[in-house]
Amino acid sequence: MSRRSAIDAARARSAWLFVTPMLVVLAVVAAWPLARTIWFSMTNATLVDLTTYDFIWFDNFVVHAEGRWYGIFTDPQWLRALWNTLVFAAVSVSLELVLGVIVALIVNASLPGRGLMRAAMLVPWAIPTVVSAKIWQWMLNDQFGVVNAMLEGAGFTDGPIAWLGGSSLAMVSIIMVDVWKTTPFVALLVLAALQTLPKEIYEAAKVDGIHPVKVFFKVTLPLIKPALVVAVIFRLLDAMRMFDLVYVMTGSSEETMTLSVFARQALVSFQDVGYGSAASTGLFLIIAMITVIYIMTLKPLGQEKAA
Amino acid sequence: MKSNRLIKNGALVLLWIVVALFLLFPFYYAVVSSFREGSAIFEASLWPGDPTLANYRAVMTDQPFAKNILNSLIVAFSVVVLSLGLATFASYAFGRAKFKGRRLLLYTILGVSMFPQVAVLSGLFEIVRLFGLYNNLLSLVFSYMIFTLPFTVWVLTSFMRDLPVEIEEAAIMDGASSWTIVTKVFLPLLAPALVTTGLLAFIAAWNEFLFALSFTLTNEQRTVPVAIALITGASQYELPWGNIMAASVIVTVPMIVLVLIFQRKLVAGLTAGAVKG
Secondary structure (H helix, E strand, O other), rough: OHHHHHHHHHHHHHHHHHHHHHHHHHHHHHHHHHHHHHHOOOOOOOOOOOOOOOOOOOOOOOOOOOOEEEEEOHHHHHHHHHHHHHHHHHHHHHOOOOOOHHHHHHHHOOOOHHHHHHHHHHHHOOOOOOHHHHHHHHHHHOOOOOOHHHHOOOOOOOOOOOOOOOHHHHHHHHHHHHHHHHHHHHHHHHHHOOOOOOHHHHHHHHOOOOOOHHHHHHHHHHHHHHHHHHHHHHHHHHHOOOHHHHHHHHHHOOOOOHHHHHHHHHHHOOHHHHHHHHHHHHHOOOOOOOOHHHHHOOOOOOHHOOO | HHHHHHHHHHHHHHHHHHHHHHHHHHHHHHHHHOOOOOHHHHOOOOOOOOOHHHHHHHOOOOOOOOOOOOHHHHHHHHHHHHHHHHHHHHHHHHOOOOOOOOHHHHHHHHHHHHOHHHHHHHHHHHHHHHHOOOOOHHHHHHHHHHHHHHHHHHHHHHHHEEEEEEEHHHHOOOOOOHHHHHHHHHHHHHHHHHHHHHHHHHHHHOOOOOHHHHHEEEEEEOOOHHHHHHOOOOOOOOOHHHHHHHHEEEHHHHHHHHHHHHHHHHHHHHHHHHHHH
């Protein structure tokens, strides 16, 4: 037997032994609870007593009874939450992507103090989401907030603006906070990709006198595309399941309620485990679709260089 | 030519300052607010004026905030130790061995890391109740594994793959078992990766909100994010912003210090977790 195949055999023997404990834990914390959530979504269980319930099939999702439609898919509040979630995800991820690339390009310019800049970028990321939500809630306070004070001081406005009050401004505010918090993350991923690019191409482009903007769109952008795809997917999934920022900043207000906030409200506040589970299952299906599409676009894992 | 470059660099520096101000100002303002007391906090000025530690004292004495910090530390440390322990062995199998079903398993784990947390909430509620863990920190340690475990496995696998094969070959030829190889040969080599991954898992557990909010009931059992989110004033109409900002600064400063110390490694860990698909 060759040396290599002896090693492979030894590794394969222990592989399952080493993987199993981790898989058992994942089964108990992820697979089983998910299966139960999907099960509960077809029941009328309540949080008061999780053991007695009727199985009602898809009535929590959509049902026509006594001339009216019921179920999350016809619930205006759920549809509003779906719309909010989509708007939030689309707008904040696009902004984060564009700003992230710009910030990465700025930081990538070789100037003294680049390290300091990179450190500054990590600060919003290091602040716990709940804390940043509270800080911004305070800064955006309509009467005593520093944002209104600065806008008024600069002469942009002449009265306080109710940023987080019940209007479309609340969504704008939440998107702004999310952009503040996660643009640095996107920028760091892009920066890492930028730093692997070969310098020769840029020198050649410079010698040939090609305009930097053209170089960016024709050379840089295609080369950093894989990093951008990863950043978009990670941010998109995070945005689709957004809970803490919205919950802390605006509670259960209709204008900003996301799918996660809706599901938890039905489940915990209204104790309606059946309906809440249906809402959770709906969100899970949406995210599962995005995940499957993402995984299908990945390079097959088995083809990376053998260890 | 030279002045042209000077202008360009000047513009860049200006841009940096604008970006840095935008990134750092909210935290600066939280610090400033945390040192103001009484009516001074409502003045919205950019300087602390007459700084006082009253808010810090209040947050530590009027409520069990020290206990909240301890809770967060206990939960986060336990989660890190458990995740790293399980993930180290799993990542050895994923990173170095070829076995049937390996690819499918890795994709499944990647899939789990993308779960919306709320999708397992009712199922977890049932388990937490069944084992009598409601309002108990163990329920948090247990439920946090759902996001720390896939992540640590994924990142450690990518680090494990890059370790030199010669060391392992030599150990196998000397008759070392897989257990010995992982614990005696690879563990020391992986130490830097473990620190990075552990820190990222620690931050995730320290920041978690949804499970902590749902599985704890009393202020005594709360972790810091929930405690901060639920700080209330003497009356329904009064929000103690000074206290909230003081509490925010207390839990954020250690995080920022940790992140800045480990910044290079953290970025490497984040990209390893994200990019290597």
